[in-house]
Amino acid sequence: MCAFLSPQCADNLKQVARSLFLLGKHKAAIEVYNEAAKLNQKDWEICHNLGVCYIYLKQFDKAQDQLHNALHLNRHDLTYIMLGKIFLLKGDLDKAIEIYKKAVEFSPENTELLTTLGLLYLQLGIYQKAFEHLGNTLTYDPTNYKAILAAGSMMQTHGDLDVALTKYKVVACAVIESPPLWNNIGMCFFGKKKYVAAISCLKRANYLAPLDWKILYNLGLVHLTMQQYASAFHFLSAAINFQPKMGELYMLLAVALTNLEDSENAKRAYEEAVRLDKCNPLVNLNYAVLLYNQGEKRDALAQYQEMEKKVNLLKYSSSLEFDPEMVEVAQKLGAALQVGEALVWTKPVKDPKSKHQTASTSKAAGFQQPLGSNQALGQAMSSAATCRKLSSGAGGTSQLTKPPSLPLEPEPTVEAQPTEASAQTREK
Numbered sequence: 001m002c003a004f005l006s007p008q009c010a011d012n013l014k015q016v017a018r019s020l021f022l023l024g025k026h027k028a029a030i031e032v033y034n035e036a037a038k039l040n041q042k043d044w045e046i047c048h049n050l051g052v053c054y055i056y057l058k059q060f061d062k063a064q065d066q067l068h069n070a071l072h073l074n075r076h077d078l079t080y081i082m083l084g085k086i087f088l089l090k091g092d093l094d095k096a097i098e099i100y101k102k103a104v105e106f107s108p109e110n111t112e113l114l115t116t117l118g119l120l121y122l123q124l125g126i127y128q129k130a131f132e133h134l135g136n137t138l139t140y141d142p143t144n145y146k147a148i149l150a151a152g153s154m155m156q157t158h159g160d161l162d163v164a165l166t167k168y169k170v171v172a173c174a175v176i177e178s179p180p181l182w183n184n185i186g187m188c189f190f191g192k193k194k195y196v197a198a199i200s201c202l203k204r205a206n207y208l209a210p211l212d213w214k215i216l217y218n219l220g221l222v223h224l225t226m227q228q229y230a231s232a233f234h235f236l237s238a239a240i241n242f243q244p245k246m247g248e249l250y251m252l253l254a255v256a257l258t259n260l261e262d263s264e265n266a267k268r269a270y271e272e273a274v275r276l277d278k279c280n281p282l283v284n285l286n287y288a289v290l291l292y293n294q295g296e297k298r299d300a301l302a303q304y305q306e307m308e309k310k311v312n313l314l315k316y317s318s319s320l321e322f323d324p325e326m327v328e329v330a331q332k333l334g335a336a337l338q339v340g341e342a343l344v345w346t347k348p349v350k351d352p353k354s355k356h357q358t359a360s361t362s363k364a365a366g367f368q369q370p371l372g373s374n375q376a377l378g379q380a381m382s383s384a385a386t387c388r389k390l391s392s393g394a395g396g397t398s399q400l401t402k403p404p405s406l407p408l409e410p411e412p413t414v415e416a417q418p419t420e421a422s423a424q425t426r427e428k
Contacts, residue, residue: 002015003015003016008039009039010036010039010040010043010046013032013033013035013036013039014033014036014043014045014046014049016032017029017030017032017033017036017049018049020032021049021052021053026053026056026057027057029049029053030050030053030054030057033046033049033050033053034050037050042073043073044069044070044071044073044074044076044079045070047066047067047069047070047073048066048067048070048076048078048079048082050063050066051063051064051065051066051067051070051079051082051083052082054066055082055085055086055089060086060089060090063082063086064083064086067079067082067083067086068083071083075106077103077106077107077110077112077113080099080100080102080103080106080107080113081103081112081113081116083099084096084099084100084103084116087099093120093123093124096120097117097120097121097124100113100116100117100120101117104117104133108136109140111137111140111141111144111147114133114134114136114137114140114147115133115134115137115144115146115147115150117133118130118131118132118133118134118137118147118150119146119150121133122134122150122153122154127154127157130150130154131151131154134147134150134151135151138151143174145170145171145174145175145178148167148170148171149167149168149171149178149180149181149184151167152164152165152166152167152168152171152184153184155167156184156187156188156191159191161188161191161192164184164188165185165188168181168184168185168188172185177208178208179205179208179209179212179215180205181205182201182202182204182205182208183201183202183205183212183214183215183218185201186198186199186200186201186202186205186218186222187202187218189201190218190221190222190225195222195225195226198222199219199222199223199226202215202218202219202222203219206219211242212242213238213239213242213243214239216235216236216238216239216242217235217236217239217243217249217252219231219235220232220233220234220235220236220239220249220252220253220256221252223235224252224255224256227259229256229259229260230256230260232252232256233253233256233257233260236249236252236253236256237253240253245276246276247272247273247274247275247276247277247280247283248273248277248280248283249273250269250270250272250273250276251269251270251273251277251280251282251283251286253269254266254267254269254270254273254286254287254290255286257269258290263290263294266290267287267290267291270283270286270287270290271287273287274287274303274306278310279310279313279314280310281307281308281310281311281314281326282326284303284304284306284307284310285303285304285307285326285329285330285333287303288300288301288303288304288307288333288337289329289333291303292333292336292337297337300333300337301337304330304333304334304337307330
């Protein structure tokens with residue numbers, strides 16, 4: 001009614017558009033905002049709000065243009081946050097980092113911007129810069145639980161489990177019902193070989209976030225380590241339902257099925273793992289062990305040779321070290337297949353992927369040893385499954401003269417993808 005009585009007042013139209021936005025009528029809100037823009041072409045709020053509406057409609061290019069216009073008219077933290085979120089939703093981490101770096105230069109004391117930038121660096125494995133920005137966050141806000149959780153995740157990744165648990169204790173006082181927190185605490189206990197405590201913490205995380213595949217993945221891993229294969233099968237199957245393109249999950253499922261004496265379904269799981277995972281030699285090694293135990297030496301040899309190809313690629317393309325137990329099992333299998341004990345490895349080393357992926361190998365005819373010690377595996381998984389969510393930007397400060405006219409920001413959040421790094425479970 002106000003807009004009808006005073007059609008030349010842009011503020012009234014902005015309030016009408018905001019009401020439509022809050023009702024979820026984004027297209028109608030855009031139309032009204034465009035009418036308001038005709039009356040006031042230099043209002044950054046209109047451009048910003050138009051960008052937010054376009055984000056909800058997933059029209060990211062238009063949203064990007066409007067947010068850039070808003071920054072050109074007036075620079076605000078919230079606009080930077082929304083622009084960075086667009087690149088996160090598009091999966092372009094490099095451009096998102098560029099935006100957040102500019103935002104931090106403009107507002108160096110904004111803890112939300114510093115935390116988000118630190119998490120992005122953490123997701124990319126650039127730990128030095130991640131630690132620097134997270135440290136700056138804690139300098140301005142010592143109780144910022146997101147920064148503390150991320151710092152604990154980095155310590156957990158590097159094997160400082162006791163220090164990480166100390167950090168998590170601080171976070172627990174602030175946000176007791178955090179799924180990533182209990183997931184990471186559980187994997188710390190797993191690394192310390194306290195499996196019952198690990199399961200208790202992971203079950204709590206699963207209760208708080210029943211659809212999080214990383215937590216289900218970790219539960220399956222811990223149950224495999226405790227030789228509780230039926231429970232491991234249950235959680236790994238659930239994880240596969242949410243993450244069907246991850247070969248590592250099928251490999252662990254095959255290990256559980258092998259120990260449940262269901263060799264046919266174990267073979268199917270291994271075949272799917274081999275199809276999906278083109279770089280992890282542990283998949284082929286475990287599959288070769290199963291085939292050898294079933295008397296299928298020709299197929300076992302084929303998998304063994306495929307494993308050697310992957311090892312060669314990893315050896316010459318990077319400085320990765322392979323797990324000594326993986327080397328030992330492979331050498332024994334090579335001798336059993338009469339291909340010789342001198343493998344392509346020149347020295348036993350540790351393969352981060354192998355640690356990250358397997359809890360135990362199939363029952364082998366003369367050697368029933370797990371591939372990768374529980375200690376090493378615990379440390380790897382603690383860094384692999386870390387559920388690190390990038391900050392949503394809800395708490396960002398903005399220099400608004402008329403806060404009521406600014407719409408809420410989009411709800412979609414971007415997770416730290418499995419690197420761990422967090423997940424990754426920093427599980428990682």
